[in-house]
């Protein structure tokens with residue numbers, strides 16, 4: 001019998017990954033994946049960038065690079081993040097192989113087996129799996145419409161032993177809950193965590209994809225507030241604003257954490273793909289990024305609004321949902337005890353796939369929620385898919 005490590009034997013394939021094969025089946029309407037629409041990638045711009053590379057740039061692209069990232073991209077990305085209010089001068093940036101790697105590296109930097117970690121319920125499954133891989137105990141804090149339940153966070157901080165190693169949260173257009181954290185909740189989190197030696201991992205991959213300019217001020221990141229007495233480890237990515245195929249993300253962290261993370265990354269993959277870094281650097285330096293993000297933002301808004309309209313029209317009144325104001329997801333609340341996996345099976349038979357709630361429950365139990373994404377389906381497909389989804393819900397919840 002093959003003897004795997006205890007950390008690996010705890011790993012389970014998530015329903016979301018298993019569903020990916022179905023999501024790509026011909027004619028299946030997919031509300032499952034959290035990826036950009038294929039037709040939205042800036043192919044002409046990428047062609048131009050690749051075709052205009054000099055021999056020297058091509059050599060850099062084909063070569064190993066520094067562990068923390070190519071200097072040119074570190075500089076251009078740093079400028080871009082700085083313009084958005086992030087404290088790039090007083091922190092250090094590391095380019096990573098997707099932001100999921102940034103989360104993994106931070107988990108490795110902080111966690112020993114049986115350590116505790118504060119996470120939201122629901123939470124991004126990729127981060128939960130990373131923390132589980134380092135054998136952490138996940139201590140949950142429920143989400144309300146404006147962020148985590150502060151009383152519960154306070155209670156968790158008072159009662160969790162051993163003391164949590166860090167808090168992981170996602171401030172804007174939460175995956176899967178779709179919410180934006182309010183300023184008040186972020187301020188209260190800062191008050192509670194100040195001088196507690198509990199760093200915050202702030203996972204921010206969707207902030208650029210807002211539907212309404214007026215939301216931008218309240219979407220201010222804790223990292224941008226630069227609170228004293230808390231180490232804030234900010235993670236971001238090109239995945240949702242350019243292309244996940246680049247596998248390029250980043251972390252912006254205090255210097256002491258940076259030094260450890262650099263060593264960890266060195267031991268994992270030496271460096272992130274140079275070819276992706278060269279492309280991303282040109283994409284920023286040639287001034288494409290803001291125009292492109294503005295364009296996809298408009299398209300996701302159309303899709304998001306079509307999703308809201310169709311859900312409002314077709315869902316039974318006992319299903320409620322947070323109206324998304326950006327990002328990729330709607331999060332549907334079914335009547336208590338209603339089983340989203342049963343709905344999923346019926347929906348798949350009818351040709352529609354989504355992700356059931358328990359995938360995002362750190363305890364893996366609550367299944368009376370559904371994550372429905374609108375990023376990878378055009379408006380017409382959303383219009384065809386939602387009535388089918390509503391039919392599947394009725395078949396399960398009314399029988």
Ligand SMILES: Cc1ncc(COP(=O)(O)O)c(C=O)c1O
Pocket residue numbers: 034097098099100101124126170175203204205236237238239244248249
């Ligand atoms: C909240 C959140 N964080 C991080 C990631 C990881 O993205 P990537 O590793 O592609 O940068 C995702 C991807 O779905 C996500 O939804």
